[in-house]
Structures are given as C-alpha cells and as structure tokens.
Amino acid sequence: MTDPVTTVEVTGTPSYQVRIGSGVLDELPASVPDAAQRLALIHPPTLAGRARSLHAALTASGREVTSIEVPDAEAAKTVDVATHCWTTLGRAGFTRSDVVIGLGGGATTDLAGFVAATWLRGVAVIHVPTTLLGMVDAAVGGKTGINTAEGKNLVGAFHPPVLVLCDLDTLDSVPADDYVSGLAEVVKAGFIRDPRILDLVEADPRGATTPQGPHTRELVTRAVQVKADVVGVDLRESGEREILNYGHTLGHAIERHEGYRWRHGAAVSVGMVYAAELSRLAGRLSADVVQRHRALLRAVGLPVTYERDAWPQLYETMQIDKKVRGSRLRFVVLDDVARPARLEGPDPALLAAAYGEVAR
Numbered sequence: 001m002t003d004p005v006t007t008v009e010v011t012g013t014p015s016y017q018v019r020i021g022s023g024v025l026d027e028l029p030a031s032v033p034d035a036a037q038r039l040a041l042i043h044p045p046t047l048a049g050r051a052r053s054l055h056a057a058l059t060a061s062g063r064e065v066t067s068i069e070v071p072d073a074e075a076a077k078t079v080d081v082a083t084h085c086w087t088t089l090g091r092a093g094f095t096r097s098d099v100v101i102g103l104g105g106g107a108t109t110d111l112a113g114f115v116a117a118t119w120l121r122g123v124a125v126i127h128v129p130t131t132l133l134g135m136v137d138a139a140v141g142g143k144t145g146i147n148t149a150e151g152k153n154l155v156g157a158f159h160p161p162v163l164v165l166c167d168l169d170t171l172d173s174v175p176a177d178d179y180v181s182g183l184a185e186v187v188k189a190g191f192i193r194d195p196r197i198l199d200l201v202e203a204d205p206r207g208a209t210t211p212q213g214p215h216t217r218e219l220v221t222r223a224v225q226v227k228a229d230v231v232g233v234d235l236r237e238s239g240e241r242e243i244l245n246y247g248h249t250l251g252h253a254i255e256r257h258e259g260y261r262w263r264h265g266a267a268v269s270v271g272m273v274y275a276a277e278l279s280r281l282a283g284r285l286s287a288d289v290v291q292r293h294r295a296l297l298r299a300v301g302l303p304v305t306y307e308r309d310a311w312p313q314l315y316e317t318m319q320i321d322k323k324v325r326g327s328r329l330r331f332v333v334l335d336d337v338a339r340p341a342r343l344e345g346p347d348p349a350l351l352a353a354a355y356g357e358v359a360r
Helices: 024-031 045-060 079-091 106-121 132-138 168-173 176-192 195-203 216-233 240-245 248-257 264-281 287-299 308-318 348-356
Strands: 006-010 016-021 038-043 064-069 099-104 124-129 143-148 151-158 163-167 330-336 339-344
Touching: 006 216, 016 024, 016 216, 024 045, 024 124, 024 163, 038 045, 038 079, 038 106, 045 064, 045 099, 064 079, 079 106, 079 143, 099 106, 106 124, 106 132, 106 143, 106 151, 124 132, 132 176, 132 216, 151 248, 163 168, 168 216, 176 195, 176 216, 176 240, 176 264, 176 287, 176 330, 195 216, 195 287, 216 240, 240 248, 240 330, 248 264, 248 308, 248 330, 264 287, 264 330, 264 348, 308 348
Parallel strands: 016 163, 038 064, 038 099, 099 124, 124 163
Antiparallel strands: 006 016, 143 151, 330 339
C-alpha cells in the first residue's frame, strides 16, 4: 500500500504546498512548472549520489539540468558561493521561466532561495529539504539569506518557493546529532503555538530523537503547520512572524561566537531557555514553564547552558540582530505556553541576569 502524503497549504501571495511523506521526492519531475526548460540543482557534496539520481530523472523529463555542488552547512552561505551559483546560471543561459532546486539541509535551501531571489530579480525555486531542520524551518516561509562577518542571515530576501517536498525517507541518512539539532525547531513550534508537540515529545523523548520514532510524521507536520499558519499572514516579518524567532536572538549570537561550529538547533535550544528565563525575570512566565523548557530539551539531548564568560561578546552581537529597531533590542518571550509576546528595550541588567541563569 502506498504511504499517504500529507499536504500543508501555505497561504498568501504566492501560495504553495508543502508535501510530506515517504517517497514524495518521486513527484519532483512532474511538479516542475511546464515553462521551465532549464533547472539548476544546488546540493552539498554529501548528497552527490542523490543529486545524480535526481539529475537523471529530471533530464528524462525533457529538461536541461545543471548541477551545482556547494559546500556543506553554513560554509555554503557566503557571497563567494552565491557568486559561483550566479556565474553558473549565466553560463547555462538561465531565463526567468527556469527553476532553481535546493536539495539539502537548511543552509542549502537558504542559499538556493537567495540565488533564485536575486537571479534576474527572481526566478522560481523548489525546495527539497533532506534534514529535519530544513523540513520544519528553513525550507518553509520564503526567508532566504547568506551570512557575513557581522552576523548570520544579515543579507537576504523574502522569496517563497513554488513547492516544498519533504521526503521523510531522506531523514534516515541524517546523522543523529543533526537530527536532534533539528528537533529544537520542532520544540520551538510547540512552545509558541502547538502544545500537542510538547506532549508528544515528553511522552517519548527517545522516539522523538529518531526518524524511526512513532510520531515523526505528526511532529514534522505539526511543526510545518505552525510555520505555515504564521508566514501565511505575515511573509515579511512585520508582526506575527517574529514569534518564529523565539530563542533565536541569543541563539544566533552563540552561533557566531562559535564560528558556526555549533549546530543551529543547539544554539536555539540555549536561546529558548534564555528567553524563558528572561520572561520569568520580567514577571511574565511561571518558573514551571521555564523548568519545562529545561527538562524537555535535556530529555532529547539538547544543551541548555553556555559559557559564563561569553556574555560581553554575545551581548555585543545581539545589538545587530535583525529584530533590533534603532538601538532597542527586541526579544520574543512567552507569557505562557502558546502565548508568545515581545519584550522591547529590556534593561541590560535584566538581560545579564537572565544570562546568569543559563551560564556555566
């Protein structure tokens, strides 16, 4: 019997589908827009074999396919790599009716989306995320970007894909630490919008940490639905979408401090505990919910503390976070589970005190 496919509709302009299930990658050749004659398949070296198979299938569908291999992880998100992609598109004669395909984790889809957004002022992009982080976060929502020396994702564009294919079979080859890292974004979706996610993870933490777990499809689908609901009403982060950054202000600062050697989800995990402590110290969140953060994240193997001496550098880095308005830092906090809010211009002493709660 064919495994069922779940479809999440992302509304807005333009709208698109996220298809979730085993074997949905087989839908790709038939899903490419009819007008596209040339396809660019951007992928990391770790997926060279899968890229060759896709190249053959797409070529058999009558398209001219150019494969572009880019570095793995955050090393792909540089202006030099983007320039290499633009040069390749130019030499291939890419037109506005052609399509970029991003095959890989969140860094690959971020880069592929940015290349598509900037080539000829915007061509279509299809995302094929192959990691948990890519499926539940990076590939959905149209945020694209590259990093600079000053910070993560400071250069980018909003450019929604025309389709996202989340083939759950590809998760079987994801290293265990990378899979757990992606789980941080799933847990985040639970804290900001869908408490059922938290219940599922707490009921079976071990099962949540593997793609063979009993609730993998439901966890992926629920996390994708949370993001779809938010970006469908606020593509450009003018209001509602900011809640998706829960845990990311400190998280991004940690990533930069680590030279992007820390996994994104690990940094966001610490960032969520920090945001929860900030909420508590501001008188907005109960200690029980803060403890729930720690217990749940620890149960799946994610970190909840960071270096005590790093605070001055982290605080400086947060000053150029994308959510800063003027000189006022803005944090996504919680008033309760599924009740996200904002904290603007908090006293530096409050920020330091919250960091003291996650410092080791």
